[in-house]
Amino acid sequence: MAKQIVNAPREAVTDGLLDIADQQRLERFLTFEAALMDEHQYDAWMALWEGEDICYWVPCNDDDQDPATGIAIIYDDRRQLEERMMRLKDKTAHAFRPRSRMIRSVNGVVPVRVGDGELEVASSFVLGEIRVGVQNIWLGKCLYRLRDTGEDFRILSKKVMLLNNDEAMPNLTFLV
């Protein structure tokens, strides 16, 4: 599960592929993204995505099951992600009401490939979720493809590898 970092070029974990200021800017960006998800700020979160060719992928059964022949928990292109936003915002989708309260902590942010204004970034998160008296702890690794605008970043693709993606799981009615 941590193999993106294990397999990264050595300099990605020694010197790092970004200088300190850019690394901090990147970490603030991912913390901001996490805050938008925790706060159910769907429009602002959606605005972080760039382009028509996006992919939001949460694999099922294992971290790399091929979506062409296997199944995913989420495998959204832009149209599907926009429909997901409609549902997250829709008061008639009662699985989303009341909303989960969440705190997540993002860490282990390691750019594993940098070039042409694009970055591939590995990270991990711990997410505490509480809803109707039940608390769930979710853990996962992420792999992002980001574009660096110089100021902040835009998400081109995001893959979320949940620790429990091969277990029976409760509703995942929020963003990860």
Next chain:
Amino acid sequence: MTTLIASSRDYGALVKEDRVHSDIYTDAQIFDDEMERIFHRTWLFALHESEIPRHGDFKLLQLGRFPVIATRDADGDIQLLINRCRHRGAQVCEAMRGHAKRFQCWYHGWTYDSKGDLVGVTGAEAYDENFDPKDHGLTLVPRVDSYRGFVFASFNPEVTDLSAYLGATLKYIDIMVDASPIGELEVKPGVVTRTRYRGNWKQVGMDGYHPHYVHMSVFKIFSQRESTTGSAVGALHLEDPFDDRSSSRTRGFPHGHSCLDFREQRRPHADEYIEELERSEDGQRYVADMIDAHGEEHARELIAWHGDPHLGLFPNVQLIHDHVRVVIPRSPGETEVLMYPVFLKGVGDTINEKRLRAHEAFYGPAAAGSPDDAEIFERTQRGLIADQSPWVLLARGRHRERRDEDGSLVACISDEVTQRVQMQEWKRLMSDR
């Protein structure tokens, strides 16, 4: 094996024609009786034979309270072996699925083959000549039978024949299988979404009354799409199949099986689906192969039906849209649901991929449909605890149900025929002496 422990409960008093007592959803002792009297007595769906195609393939199952290993043996037959070492009882297999021709128990090293035969005893000289390994193979599930690849099992040696048990539902199973032009399905053991909800197992599926309310957000979103043909789920808005004025029907069969029968409602839409299919090469070939295999008339209706029998086989399996759904009760208030997308053999890859994406969009822990179902089952479970007024009403449409030629009770799509037949079978099995 077949003696039942007497139950102190009067199940006839808990299940009436038009209502049931909420204890049947919440009571721990009743749950224990359900395991004993239903799950360990009647037929259960085990797996699809394509999940373990080669000698040595295996998969773990949960059948009632028992962990079971499904194997493909050296003769190509499927064996269902209780996952309990015959020495002192350890599970001999822990992997959920895989390939192994031998299972070795890690407690003292006894080894079994894929037929369950005990083929290795460590330090065998410590046993005398009265010890015969043949007496100590893994215990076989006593009855195993199948229909068109769907394998069923029963712990009850005297259970009625499978074909009699399934009865008139067989031709609905055909709808799913014959969506493949070569009449073969593939279910992949590692391709499944597993969800868990805090509610009773008897809530899952086969309700034609809830979609307008529970799935309201989905109807809203589909109504904004330009085209939703090509998937059984997406086809909803074309004409509302959950309207009581539609030609959709609910059906209740003997032995508690049930069906949301959309055949007549979908039949007139064959042209639209064929037109959609014929826009791609794989689709053109699919239509042609279906006509070759089934003749024009039947091929057209099979295409219109999308391989969706929408059938619930009591107690633990449902064939819905593009998937096989297995229901695993864990406790009165906790249920696991496994959803296996079904792949058609003998079709182009894009056909299966499209079915897969349609399935995935509606079913799964983060999809458009399943979370709202799980949520309402949890709300129901929390409500049912309040048994001051304990009766749960299942009377809807009783006055308008009628007996069809195939023996099923049939009524309008929102009528609770399905729940009534499930509960009558529940009562019959639970009251067994």
